[in-house]
Amino acid sequence: MKHVANPIGETKVKGLTRRAIAKQQTRAKVLAAARRLFSEQGYEGATIRDIAAAAGMSTGAVFANFTDKSDLFREIMINDLDNVVQEMTEAAQKGRGVEDALLRVFTAGYAFYKGQLPLARAMFSISWSPVEGKAVRSFQAVQKMIDIMAEQLSAAVERGELSQEADVKLRSQMLFDAYLSNYPQAIFGGWSLEALQARAKDQIRILLAGAKRG
Template sequence: MKHDTVPLHGAQEAEIRVPTRRALAKQQTRAKVLAAARRLFSEEGYEGATIRDIAAAAGMSTGAVFANFADKSDLFREIMLVDMASLAEVMREAAHRGRTVDDCLLKAFCAGYAFYKSQLPLARAAFSISWTPDQGPELRNMAPVLALHDLITEQLLAGVERGELSQEAEVKLRTQMLFDCYLANYPEAIFLGWSIDALQAKAKDQIRVILAGARRG
């Protein structure tokens, strides 16, 4: 019995398209370069890690690196994009375990600090360029960073809905203040060796003070 065959078109064809050997090789090259760059940025800092060193650590030529990334800043941005996306997810999951607005925010902040506690050299490299005029604005406006703003806003709005915060809580302003405090605590962990407990105690006070004028009653 002969069966009719239905040709695949458009999205159906794209779904079953198998990557070519060349495409797979390119993916593997990018992965090797990113792994080598992550290690060297952690060990040498952003300025200390050169494209030549990254290429050597990845076991390839500088030409192979430039075939996949425009320059060193492009490499670092890619690493930060992956890290910040993971960070945003970790903080969101932590916030969902909280009960009150203060608790949700504190759990999210502490999850963020714990995320980078194991890779402080890389965080140090990120902070070294986060306020530079050429790369800083782009890093601060990456989608995962903006997602952290959204996460704080969501927790404040949930606090309003639960009746913990007043309807006139000035959510936008307090979101920015809380986010600024969250970031401001990182240098104490990175450069002064503060423990998670110390960061948690400070963040708890910051959240309490910032939300003090927004509480109902």
């Protein structure tokens, strides 16, 4: 691998300085440790000291990369939401008709978080706080989820499955709200994935009822 010295004396590897690479590696270790502890202990239970110890570094190293615990948790949330968007996108492509596609989208989201309930509980609690909740709703991934639902509705209109008068923007927002509304049952009520699917199927059917073509 070719190393190139830059004017200030740092060595570059494939366009990145060794310092930048080390910083990326440190951040990755901290995020991995934080994810594990948040998943095991929830947001309140995991401390910066615990996270630093699990990552094999000092608390100073953690604070050199993240402002505080909420900053660290926010990055984990963003990464997870991006992954959910990808899984929703892939799920939608397998749909047979608009209702099936939307149900697959909903299910992809629920399945992702059912496997990590302590982390999901922390995310849900934070998303409803006045300050953090506003930040969460502004994440690009949240709008992308709504866009995925809108795309399915638009495609259904083009196929003639839904009427031309269907309000895609409003219905996609309503569908997203319905998707979110099931998380309390998933996270705190212990509902199975099958129960969530059954509820989501009814919600989707009702929300699309007025737009279905004869």
